[in-house]
Amino acid sequence: MILLEAQNLHSGYGEMEILHGVSMRLDSQEIVTIIGPNGAGKSTLIKTIFGLLRPTAGQVTFKGLDITGKPPRDLVLDGLAYVPQSNNTFPSLTVLENLEMGAITRRASPIPMPWNRSRGSATSPRMMNDSQIRRRAIETIALFPNLRPKLRERAGNLSGGEQQMVALAKSMMLDPDILLIDEPSAGLAPKLVDMVFSKIVEINGSGTSVVMVEQNAKKALAIANRGYILETGRNRYEGAAKELLQNTDVAKLYLGG
């Protein structure tokens, strides 16, 4: 089943168009990886899907419904989550508070306020109170045992790998249908890269479909079902991860020989 589909997206920053008609899709239970050289527009694609950039043309659909240009807050309520490439935790918040923020869209306000935008949402999301959010945080942290003793540390004081874990945990707070994750291995030592990737596989195993942008093409393709290769804002190659790994052109150009 097609979960998420981007069709012929044109997007960029201000006047500058970066994506010139990019398409991709994500089926349920899949891991799809997007690879390509620096500046290809991989991050731009994810940001456009997640409503942080508004496409000038093209369409994004989620479970068959048009979500093009829908603000991130609504997408989070719909069941999407996004982990940016860098600065993906709130450094002055504790680990626990970071996780709490991951569930803030579902936080039922003690007083019904007119600006509680959850009303009118088609799926009428399940609201949570503070203790339910806490409980959910403890559940989520079970996936990342090394964060357990650091719940009350400031995220900014953690190591790079731990921060990446916090970002992942934060995005898993609402048990999203889709996780969009931008270069989870950026700046990590090889041992930690494997660790992060195995967490992503674990997350996928628990029922979350994953779109993952990666520089580390070989390792990414090794855990992905399918892959897309972008270059200068256009689709270049796509296919099953195994085929891309074996494709000699792809290997020469993008996998470092």
Added chain:
Amino acid sequence: MREVLRFTPRSRRQLLRALIVTTIFVIFLAALATLFGITILQYTLAGFRLSSIVIVAAIGLTVIYGIRGFANFAYGDLMTLGAYVALFVNMNMALSLVWGAIVSFVVLALVGILLEVLIFARLEGRGPVPPIVASVGVGLIVQNGIRAVATTQQWIFRVPFIPEIPIVPGLGFHWIRDLGTVAVGLAFMISVHILLTYTNLGKAMRATADNLELAKATGIDTKLVTYAAWAVSCSFASTAGVLLGLIGVVSPVIGFNVLLLVFAAVIVGGIGSPYGAVLGGLVIGLSQEMSVPLLLGLGASSAYKVAIPFIVMIAVLILRPWGIAGRPPPFARRVFFIEKILDAIGGRPGAAQDAERESGG
């Protein structure tokens, strides 16, 4: 659930530090009192009184800096406006100043939201300079608007007359001007702490101040957070303005005159950090008032006291360019002298992790 409630190393460290600093300060005061006589504590009292006002204002100023990323130069005049709104209620409606302060608090909160909607929201994403210039304009309009409406006359709040309570000859306190001001300052500090630590709105405010883009991507209602920040900032301005009027007179420049002091407190404490604003306010307020006996002892005029906070500010910035409680920027490699002192008393959080991150990345 157990570890959630545990007393963490971080809070223990902070408590330890606070205790050590307080103890040093008390010993220092005791030494002063024995050396120069107990009446020298009058200056300490004046210092705490000024600090309380500067702290309330500095928290308000730093909150908007944190969320919106610019220094609000209208802040002094918003303080003045707060004092005049309270004055209006106090005089024309013949209500007590407490009611005046409450009305003013609410009115200024709305003024803050209005400023965001009408002016500053439109300047979003254009860097820090346009909103700064706009805030200077807002300040001029508010200050001169007050002059036009209420004339340049000086006013005094109508409060019940209470004589000063002497402790010993030359040392005394006033229930409203001294204890009232300090109590209000403390109450505001505690409220801000509760807001920022225990409420979702406060946590969302800190998150937004940390990283606006990530806050949006996380699903935080950053618009609501911004309005809340303006409401907090400007209502704090109103209370600071009322307190200023209370310890002196109400005139069109009372807020503007202390704006630099408030900026100094924010900078000393570390820009954008409400806890820094408290520390900075204490340093600035106490250094200004407690320098008086020193100046008099040196045969200088006590009028020079207004320069002392800025000398202190420069000294702090030389030792620690990002302020006492500010976070060092990632490119800062030097370990400053004061960092070593902090290491010695209670340890610097994250020192080990810094090293690890450097070697990892």
